[in-house]
Amino acid sequence: MRSQEVVLSRTFAVAFDHGEDFFVALEEFCRTNGVRQGFVPVFIAGFAEVEIVGTCGKLEDPQAPVWSAVHLTNVEALGGGTIAYDETENRIQPHIHVSVGLKEHSATGHTSHLLSAKVQFLTEMLIVEASAPAMSRERNPALYDVPLLRFDTTIG
Numbered sequence: 001m002r003s004q005e006v007v008l009s010r011t012f013a014v015a016f017d018h019g020e021d022f023f024v025a026l027e028e029f030c031r032t033n034g035v036r037q038g039f040v041p042v043f044i045a046g047f048a049e050v051e052i053v054g055t056c057g058k059l060e061d062p063q064a065p066v067w068s069a070v071h072l073t074n075v076e077a078l079g080g081g082t083i084a085y086d087e088t089e090n091r092i093q094p095h096i097h098v099s100v101g102l103k104e105h106s107a108t109g110h111t112s113h114l115l116s117a118k119v120q121f122l123t124e125m126l127i128v129e130a131s132a133p134a135m136s137r138e139r140n141p142a143l144y145d146v147p148l149l150r151f152d153t154t155i156g
Contacts, residue, residue: 004151008051009131016123030092035127036085043125045077050100052112064144070114075100077152079114080094093137
C-alpha cells in the first residue's frame with residue numbers, strides 16, 4: 001500500500017457540452033486552468049457512445065488486466081477517478097472509471113475503465129485539484145505493465 005497526505009487546492013464544477021469528446025474536453029479544461037493533478041470525486045453524464053475496458057472472450061490469464069474495449073451507445077453514466085501528470089509528455093494522465101446504463105435496454109449496466117466517450121446532452125463534473133505532492137503514473141512491468149499512481153514528495 002502507498003499513501004500520502006495530499007494538499008488540496010481549487011475545486012471546479014465543469015459542464016461539458018453536447019458532442020464534445022470527453023477526454024479532449026478534460027485535457028483542454030486542465031490546460032486552460034493549469035490543473036496538473038487531482039481527483040474527480042463524481043460526475044454524471046449522458047454519452048452518445050463510450051468505450052470501456054471489457055471482453056466477451058475467454059481470458060487466457062484471468063489475473064491479467066483486460067486491454068480490449070467494449071463499445072456501447074446511448075448511455076447514462078456515473079463515474080470518478082484521478083488525474084496525474086506526465087512531465088515527459090507534458091499532459092494529464094486521467095484514470096476514470098464509470099458505471100453506465102444502456103437506456104434502450106432497461107438501463108442494463110456495465111462498469112469498467114473508461115477509454116473514450118462522446119458527450120450526449122451533458123456531462124457535469126467536480127474536479128478537485130491537488131497542489132502537492134506531484135502525482136504521476138509509472139508502469140509496473142511485474143504487474144502486466146499496469147500504470148500505477150505514484151506520489152513524488154520531493155517536488156510539488
